Amino acid sequence: MSVRFTTLLVLSLLTAITAAQPTSYCNPINIDYGYTPFARFAENGRHRTTADPVIVNFRDTLFLFSTNQEGYWYSADMSDWTYVHRKFLRDDKYQHDLNAPAAWVMQDTLYVYGSTWELDFPIWKSGNPTANEWEIAVDTLNVGAWDPAFLYEEEEDKLYLYWGSSNEFPLLGTEITLPELQTTGITRPIMLLHPQEHGWERFGEYNDNVFLPPFTEGAWVTKHDGKYYFQYAAPGTEFSGYADGVLVSSNPLGGFRYQQHNPFSYKPGGFARGAGHGSTFTDAYDNYWHVSTMVISVKNNFERRLGIWPAGFDEDGVMYSNTAFGDYPTLLPASAGGKDFTQGLFAGWMLLNYQKPVQVSSTFGGYHANYAVDEDIKTYWSARTGDAGEWLQTDLGAVSSVRAIQINYADQDVEFLGKTQGNRHQYVITGSVDGEEWDVVIDKRGNQTDVPHDYVELPAPVEARYLRIENVAMPTGKFAISGLRVFGTAGGERPDTVENFVVLRSPLDGETTRMASWMKWKQNPLADGYNIYFGKAEDKLYGSIMVYGANQYYFTGMDKADAYYFQIEAFNASGISERTQVTRVR
Known part of the structure; x- marks a missing residue:
């Protein structure tokens, strides 16, 4: 020096x-992740981990809960997160704390509940969670719910519970009576995966392992414009293609249909990958965001982090989240300036x-x-x-x-x-x-x-x-x-528009029938990497895949029955190229 x-x-x-307030954040989000509490999960090295996040807006402050953290975080700006230490489970029985917790706001009170197959977990409530003031709302919920999620409808004064995590059984839903906070006793199946139709739901890093059925979990429901958007994760938390899909219905407990534009939260490429098992929330400006699990899975399959993506509903009611440049600097809510995030909030650095x-x-x-x-x-x-x-x-x-x-x-x-x-x-x-x-x-x-x-x-x-x-x-x-x-x-030239972009879809035979495409293009000598955009309509290319150091990509996340549209752009330290013309594959 x-x-x-x-x-x-x-x-x-x-x-x-004297520094100005930051205008951006960067995934994975910077919180004090706890270390795995399980020695059996640390045989290849002890490590930080959390997953299965839920963020709720309570009095214009965001509260973040996630797996095994012995507490929670809150933030007014989605940049600085303050940790509050609080064990919600009984110390004499559980080594860990909440797994895949649920959190919801009801009648100006924040509620929290953790995953369990047993009937001994309390529901907690707080009117002042920043001060760590909690009390038990009900000592035991009369259903064991793993990966729980609650939806409270203020207009109807009704509460619904959704839950499940399995590669065999469906995700479930029920109504919760008020003020008792107990189920009505009527449980309804909501959905099962259909990996024979939806490529991204197939098990494996490349959605091509058929020896094990895929897992579905991470239910979450958002009500928007009179419709219920049921969100679910697949096919497994350890994979780069871990993603969230969405079903839509006018009924909170039935009639859900697969949204054509799926998965809606998907990030299989880039520095930090994965965008599954999350929740959708609004900020103080009524903008939608989606928080989800990001994958490391080196020391253990459950070594994970968290990411937050701009999200929303387009003019046709299609739910989306934007993960393009999703682990680059992203503008914070205060600088968003609107609710249309279809083009993302990449800061441009x-x-x-x-x-x-x-x-x-x-x-x-x-x-x-x-x-x-x-x-x-x-x-x-x-x-x-x-x-x-x-x-x-x-x-x-x-x-x-x-x-x-x-x-x-x-x-x-x-x-x-x-x-x-x-x-x-x-x-x-x-x-x-x-x-x-x-x-x-x-x-x-x-x-x-x-x-x-x-x-x-x-x-x-x-x-x-x-x-x-x-x-x-x-x-x-x-x-x-x-x-x-x-x-x-940086100075210098940005890459030219990518040339010779070709998409070849798999034929009508084999295990990956119509659910895979091989994409290839001319290598651009100035490019560090490429963004591939895809979707099922020319004006709805909401999916994105970031590829470094290659001029091809094998995409295995397609739905069998639909046509797809693709574009590609190149980028380097100096900037981003123009996108190619849209390519349609039947």
């Missing part, structure tokens, strides 16, 4: 104090250091340095220690305008099980235009919070070619990073 470091440190602290040169202080085993810039959350670089002074440096290739940085820590030789508190990540990031003189870009040496996916939007653009992150303190384990991701704008 140069002698300028101390002076620039003081200036950076002053800048941090490109990834500047994909597969660019890196240098490191040390390397542990086979966890090589380039894994920190390969846009795959499943791979990571690890230093030999977690000591202060370990570092990683990335070369952007040319001086660029840096707007935001995301630091995704990985778990290597961590010691914790379950939810731990008082953790903190401390680090400093410096930047240089020439590799000689270094300025402080981000200073978190005094940070007292746990930030496993820290995302920092800079108060003003910083010109740099080289960026170095230096470790100061880790909560546990070695200094390991799955993605040091630098976003901003």
